[in-house]
Amino acid sequence: MKVALVGNPNTGKSTLFNVLTGLNQKVGNFPGITVDKKTGTCKLPDKRNALIIDLPGTYSLYPKSKDESIVFEVLADVKNPVHPDLIIVVVDATNLKRNLLLYTQVADLKIPVIIALNMMDLANKSGSVINVDALSEKLGVQIVPVTARQGINIDKLKEAIAYNPTIALQKDTIEVSLLAPELIHKIGEELLLDSPYVALQMAHQHENLRFLTHDESDRIEEIEQEFSFHSQSSKAEETIARYNYINKVLADTVTTSSGPKKETPSNRIDKVLTHKIWGFIIFFFILFIIFQSIFAWSAYPMSLIENAFMWLTGLVHANLPAGVLTDLLSDGIIAGLSGVLVFIPQIAILFAFISILEDTGYMARVTFMMDKVMRKVGLNGKSVVPMIGSLACAVPSIMSTRNIESWKDRMITIMVVPLISCSARLPVYAVLIALVVPDTKVFGFLNLQGLALMGMYFISFIAAIVVALVFKLVLKAKEKGYFIMELPVYRMPRWDNVLLTMFEKVKTFVLEAGKVIIAVSIVLWGLSNYGPPGKRAEVKSKYQSREVINTYTPAELNLHRSSELLESSYAGVIGKFIEPAIVPLGYDWKIGIALITSFAAREVFVGTMATIYSVSNDEVHISSVTDKMRDARNSDTGLPVFTLASSFSLMIFYAFAMQCISTIAVVYRETKSWRWPLIQFVYMTALAYVASLIVFNLLK
Secondary structure: OEEEEEEOOOOOHHHHHHHHHOOOEEEEEOOOOOOEEEEEEEEOOOOOEEEEEEOOOOOOOOOOOHHHHHHHHHHHOOOOOOOOOEEEEEEEHHHHHHHHHHHHHHHOOOOOEEEEEEOHHHHHHOOEEEOHHHHHHHHOOEEEEOEHHHOEOHHHHHHHHHOOOOHHHOOOOOOHHHOOHHHHHHHHHHHOOOOHHHHHHHHHHHHHOOOOOHHHHHHHHHHHHHOOOOHHHHHHHHHHHHHHHHHHHHHOOEEEOOOOOOOOHHHHHHHHHOOOOHHHHHHHHHHHHHHHHHHHHHHHHHHHHHHHHHHHHHHHHHHOOOOHHHHHHHHHHHHHHHHHHOOHHHHHHHHHHHHHHHHHOHHHHHHHHHHHHHHHOOOOHHHHHHHHHOOOOHHHHHHHHHHOOOHHHHHHHHHHHHHOOOOOOHHHHHHHHHHHOOOOEEOOOEEHHHHHHHHHHHHHHHHHHHHHHHHHHHOOOOOOOOOOOOOOOOOOOOHHHHHHHHHHHHHHHHHHHHHHHHHHHHHHHHHHHOOOHHHHHHHHHHOOOHHHHHHOOHHHHHHHHHHHHHHOOHHHHHHHHHHHHHHHHOOOHHHHHHHHHOOOOOOHHHHHHHHHHHHOOOOOOOOOHHHHHHHOEOOOOOOEOOOHHHHHHHHHHHHHOOOOHHHHHHHHHHHOOOHHHHHHHHHHHHHHHHHHHHHHHHHO
């Protein structure tokens, strides 16, 4: 059984989806289009499993973005793999009039419907009294009052799904056929449609409906011309008719308290949090708390993970016979994974804070405040959503730009979103900051490492704004963007939802990064352990000579031998080839290898460092990736590789460089051209190189 969740934005639809499905969720794309599709399974009282499909939020079936267009396509196309057997329209009880507009459209599609009347607790607090039974009778639909955030009446909703009413119980909302009777009849007859309203919607949207064939779309266009159909005037007539119907329904079923309306707590809070001065100060303070916490709270669990991997490496060496497979397992796979999995606590803390800010309604205020700033650089408030989303990952954030109506605003947003520091950069920042920034406090409470991390995120935002300003001057377009947003009321975060978000994000990070890291680690281990036969034979012969053996202690001999063997490997050859280009930035050939491998995913940098230094280290000395990098010395000068200058230069490079093949792929999919990802790759690489060069020379 397939059940679709439909509703306006900010009605609690996603919260209800999480409550119904729990951990049984999957995220993919709708067939043939890069729009997120969230599905999950729900156990019903009759022991059946229901597939719950969370459709994008929309105010009506007339779409204003690609995300919104998915709703009608799924509901109208019976051949769509996720076409529902039942629709749950999630309605905000505090704003019935606006929410019921979408319900009346959905009901006229002639698919069984249930209304989940959400936020009943807020409606009661506001003084509204809703006669649910009377409202249900007038609409001819089963209504289940719920409070999704608190899990109230979810069992009743599951019962309603299991024993859902037939379509015969639903009443017509308006006389759709009267809006354009001849046209509706003609389209319905030729396309064999049961619902007059589906026929009318096809007249409005046929050019953009992917499930219609080219001939069917052309035929609908001919019918429109035959009956002189005007889409805009028809939409206006329909909307007026629907609101007249809604007003009649609500007149006898909803009463509100008389007397002057009191100022809501959300409005009082907004006077401070969205203030033109205090609002920004508070926002920066919140960011400061987040980045301080990432280092302070993660130290102990990270230490436990590091020790666990060091113990595991020692266990492998102690219990498995020496040989190629043991070295591959310990120095390749385990070392590579340890370099990334150790950062799980920091990733979890970051996503916990993001989830709390979204769940409370504060994140929506941030986008509202930033609208004026964004407009000055050629963007609008809608650009803030993908930019903030890029703190997690640029890929879904680029996809979310589809709701930006202006082509110019959307293209500028796509071009600058990858500059925002994503979670994949966090492991790189964390390990390099831990190397060169002391873990000390100033003024008794400010952690220097937290301040450095916050600085890296600020640099990324500033860079995005500056680059957006440049693209504003370069790109030419006549249309102007606009920003309309409904601010949700403030609520306490649902801690189970926060934990669920943390779990899902960490799981995605581990699984997605883990697959890449294991593959890269195996390849890198092979490249590091094998090389041109002549070169490696020379190194082995050199360290078998009596003169060299007498020069070094056994430990020094093993260390120098391992280092030169690595340098003579295929990985060393590659690193040495690109070394002349990166020496001005303060990098050696080993870092060059990491720059190449991390193009698959930025976080692979740390895994590469762990693998490289495991291969070049002796088996007796087992240490964490941070210790290995701290002990690294330049083979020519003997000086530390990771100094303050080289480490900050490297962080700046990763902050600006396009070190992610997935981002390039999604930019191509969204722009339908290789021109834009190529421009993006070139400008970001050039920016990263020049900025890193400047930083290194200023700090060295």
